[in-house]
Amino acid sequence: MMPTSDDSALLAPADQERPDKPEEACGVFGIYAPAEDVAKLTYFGLYTLQHRGQESAGIATFKDGQIYSHKDMGLVSQVFSEQILQELPGDLAVGHTRYSTTGSSRIVNAQPAIVETRLGPLALTHNGNLVNTAELRDELVEANVELLTTTDSEMIAFAIAGAINEGKAWLEGTISALHRCRGAFSLAIGTPEGVMGVRDPNGVRPLVIGTLEGAAGTPLRYVIASETCALDIIGADYLRDVEPGELVWITEAGLASFHWAAQPQRKLCIFEMIYFARPDSIVHDESLYSYRLRIGRQLAIESTVEVDLVMGVPDSGIPAAIGFSQQSKIPYAEGLIKNRYVGRTFIQPTQTMRESGIRMKLNPLKDVLVGKRILIVDDSLVRGTTSRKIVKALRDAGAVEVHMRISSPPVTHPCFYGIDTDSQDQLIAATKSVEEIAEQIGVDSLAYLSWEGMLSATGENPEHFCSACFTGDYPIPVPEQVKRSKLVLEKQPVSTSA
Ligand code: SF4
Incomplete structure (x- = not known):
C-alpha cells in the first residue's frame, strides 16, 4: 500500500515500498437504507476511509436475497465507476478499503469476503487481526472447509457460515462464531436480512454508528463505519460507538444491540488517537485534531x-x-x-x-x-x-x-x-x-x-487503551x-x- 499519510516524504520511489510509519489495516463501512442508493453512499463512505487502506476496495449490496459485489486492487476512486455502482442495487451494503502486506496483496484477498450459507450469502468486512488464526484455520480445515484466501477475515466468514449451516439463525450463528475468534476485529457484515456491526471484547479498532434521516415518516436508516468522518460525508449523524464486545443488528425492525462477550474490557489502540484515524474523526466526544x-x-x-x-x-x-x-x-x-x-x-x-x-x-x-x-x-x-x-x-x-x-x-x-x-x-x-x-x-x-x-x-x-507497542x-x-x-x-x- 501507499503509506497512510506523509510517511514516504522525501523518499525515492524505490524506497516507497517500506514507509517509515506503522501501516493501517483497513476501513469498514455498512449501511441499511432501503430506497437509497446504498452502493453510492458506501462508495463515498469508503472514499473518506481511504487513509485506512489503499491496496484494494470492495462493496457488496443485497437486494431481494441476492448479493451483488465488486472489488478490485487500487484506490476507491480507481476501483469504482458510475456504471459499476449502478450495477450494485440494494437495500443494504457493506464496503471495505484494505491495506495488505506485499505478499498477500492479491485480488483474491480483497474484501468483502463472500461466502454462501443455507440462509443466503454473507459478505464480511474486517478491520483488525486475529491472533488465533492458525487454530481457527486448523478447525475449519478439519471441518472440510475449503479456504479460498489467506486472510483471517475469510476464516471468520466461514466460521459464521459453518454455525449457520448447522441450523443456527444469523444472529445466533454469528455470535457462536465470534466466540471462536481471539484478537482485534471490528466487522461490518452484510446478509440478505440486515447489516451487523461487531467489535471484539477489547474494542481495539474503532467502529461507530450513525443515523441517516429519510423522508418524513420513514424509519431511521443506520450506518456503521470505522470513523465518524465516513458518516459526515454522507450526511449521517453520529449516534454512538459500537461498544467493545457488542454486536448491533440492523434490520427492517431497526437497530438491536447484543452484548455477546462475557468480559469486555476497553482497549482502544492509542495509535488511532495519535496517527491512524483522520483528525476530523470524533473519539470520546472530540475531534482527534483537538487531542x-x-x-x-x-x-x-x-x-x-x-x-x-x-x-x-x-x-x-x-x-x-x-x-x-x-x-x-x-x-x-x-x-x-x-x-x-x-x-x-x-x-x-x-x-x-x-x-x-x-x-x-x-x-x-x-x-x-x-x-x-x-x-x-x-x-x-x-x-x-x-x-x-x-x-x-x-x-x-x-x-x-x-x-x-x-x-x-x-x-x-x-x-x-x-x-x-x-x-x-x-x-x-x-x-x-x-x-x-x-x-x-x-x-x-x-x-x-x-x-x-x-x-x-x-x-x-x-x-482503556492498548499501548503495547510502547x-x-x-x-x-x-x-x-x-x-x-x-x-x-x-x-x-x-x-x-x-
Ligand atoms: S497501541 Fe496496541 S493495537 Fe495500537 S499499534 Fe500499538 S500494539 Fe497495535
Whole structure:
C-alpha cells in the first residue's frame, strides 16, 4: 500500500515500498437504507476511509436475497465507476478499503469476503487481526472447509457460515462464531436480512454508528463505519460507538444491540488517537485534531528548546506542532510543502536524482528555513529512515539547527492487532537510545512524548487503551508462535527512555 499519510516524504520511489510509519489495516463501512442508493453512499463512505487502506476496495449490496459485489486492487476512486455502482442495487451494503502486506496483496484477498450459507450469502468486512488464526484455520480445515484466501477475515466468514449451516439463525450463528475468534476485529457484515456491526471484547479498532434521516415518516436508516468522518460525508449523524464486545443488528425492525462477550474490557489502540484515524474523526466526544493539539502542548511542557520556528511534518505532525507552538510561544511556520497529488510511482529515479535526494512528496521552503533554528514535530518515529532525509533536506535548505520532537513515546514493540509494524529488531527505538537515534537521523536534539503524557492527554482512563507497542504489555494474549515472528529481542534489554 501507499503509506497512510506523509510517511514516504522525501523518499525515492524505490524506497516507497517500506514507509517509515506503522501501516493501517483497513476501513469498514455498512449501511441499511432501503430506497437509497446504498452502493453510492458506501462508495463515498469508503472514499473518506481511504487513509485506512489503499491496496484494494470492495462493496457488496443485497437486494431481494441476492448479493451483488465488486472489488478490485487500487484506490476507491480507481476501483469504482458510475456504471459499476449502478450495477450494485440494494437495500443494504457493506464496503471495505484494505491495506495488505506485499505478499498477500492479491485480488483474491480483497474484501468483502463472500461466502454462501443455507440462509443466503454473507459478505464480511474486517478491520483488525486475529491472533488465533492458525487454530481457527486448523478447525475449519478439519471441518472440510475449503479456504479460498489467506486472510483471517475469510476464516471468520466461514466460521459464521459453518454455525449457520448447522441450523443456527444469523444472529445466533454469528455470535457462536465470534466466540471462536481471539484478537482485534471490528466487522461490518452484510446478509440478505440486515447489516451487523461487531467489535471484539477489547474494542481495539474503532467502529461507530450513525443515523441517516429519510423522508418524513420513514424509519431511521443506520450506518456503521470505522470513523465518524465516513458518516459526515454522507450526511449521517453520529449516534454512538459500537461498544467493545457488542454486536448491533440492523434490520427492517431497526437497530438491536447484543452484548455477546462475557468480559469486555476497553482497549482502544492509542495509535488511532495519535496517527491512524483522520483528525476530523470524533473519539470520546472530540475531534482527534483537538487531542493531537493537546499532545503537542504536552510535548512542549516536557521538552521545549530555544529555537526560532516550530513546524510539523505534513500532514500528520501538524496538529501537534501547532499545539507545541501554542504552549511554547515559539512561532509556527510551514517549512515543508507537500505535493498532495503524488501516488505510487513505478518509475525509478535516475542515479543523479537519487544522489541529490529526490523530493517526491515534500519540498523545503528555503526562504522560511535559511539561517533559522528549527524544531520539527512528527507523530511517530519507527525506523528513522524518512526522518533522516527530512532533517538533511531542512539543513540543505539553510536551517542552522534542526531539533526533532515526537508526539508519541518510542515504539519498541511490534503490533499483533492489525497494524503492520516491523519485527522488533527493525524498530529503531528497540535497539538504540534516544541519543543514538538523534545521531543517526542527524538532529541537534531529539525527545519523545512520555507515555504518561500521551495517555493523560486523552482525558480518559489510561486503562482503556492498548499501548503495547510502547510497553510490550499486550492486552490480548498473543500465542508464542505468533510472537516469535516479530519479537526477536525479547531476551535483550530494550531502551524505552524518552
Ligand atoms: S500494539 Fe500499538 S499499534 Fe497495535 S493495537 Fe496496541 S497501541 Fe495500537
